[in-house]
Amino acid sequence: MTTDNPQNQPSQEQITNKTTQISPETRKNDPGTETFKELGTPLSDYKTHSLEWLWPGRIIRDRLTILEGDPGLGKSLFALDLASRFTTGRPMPDGSPGIKGNVILIAPEDRPPDVIKPRVEAAGGDPSCIRLLSHVLTINPTTGKERATPFTLPGHLPKLIAAIKDTGAVLVIIDPLFNDRVRHLNRPPPQQKQL
Numbered sequence: 099m100t101t102d103n104p105q106n107q108p109s110q111e112q113i114t115n116k117t118t119q120i121s122p123e124t125r126k127n128d129p130g131t132e133t134f135k136e137l138g139t140p141l142s143d144y145k146t147h148s149l150e151w152l153w154p155g156r157i158i159r160d161r162l163t164i165l166e167g168d169p170g171l172g173k174s175l176f177a178l179d180l181a182s183r184f185t186t187g188r189p190m191p192d193g194s195p196g197i198k199g200n201v202i203l204i205a206p207e208d209r210p211p212d213v214i215k216p217r218v219e220a221a222g223g224d225p226s227c228i229r230l231l232s233h234v235l236t237i238n239p240t241t242g243k244e245r246a247t248p249f250t251l252p253g254h255l256p257k258l259i260a261a262i263k264d265t266g267a268v269l270v271i272i273d274p275l276f277n278d279r280v281r282h283l284n285r286p287p288p289q290q291k292q293l
Contacts, residue, residue, distance in 0.1 A: 181223060205230070206233070234254050
């Protein structure tokens with residue numbers, strides 16, 4: 099390293115000299131010795147695809163969309179309103195055209211008979227077009243008995259994929275993506291008031 103380099107970083111000349119000293123045999127056996135010129139794929143090699151929107155400008159088909167915010171802001175209610183719109187093909191909240199299709203809903207924190215279904219009906223949705231997947235039936239290998247276990251990712255991903263194929267769902271809602279215990283661990287500690 100040079101003394102006139104305040105960040106104590108090698109110069110471009112030192113980097114070039116070091117990379118040219120590596121033998122061809124070492125390059126073949128150790129992918130970590132490749133230079134940057136040999137890495138990556140030119141962007142021009144990719145075929146351009148147009149986006150297919152479920153809700154123009156907001157929700158792209160076949161992509162992840164996260165609705166995030168503090169508790170109590172109405173995220174779950176809003177998600178059920180969207181689900182209801184998709185079940186009937188009604189326009190989106192901004193007036194853009196809606197798409198009719200089935201929905202898969204994973205909402206373990208809300209009860210279906212007195213929270214989820216009444217909200218869907220109040221929003222004008224068709225409950226028969228929503229498949230609830232909050233719990234999955236599993237078989238205990240020791241006893242052979244079935245029991246309902248909460249849906250988890252990635253553990254139940256194959257069941258989710260099967261449900262999407264079975265229903266032809268256009269929308270999957272996971273509410274919440276993380277349970278409260280995980281959410282509280284990731285949240286910064288509350289600031290204390292100055293006296």
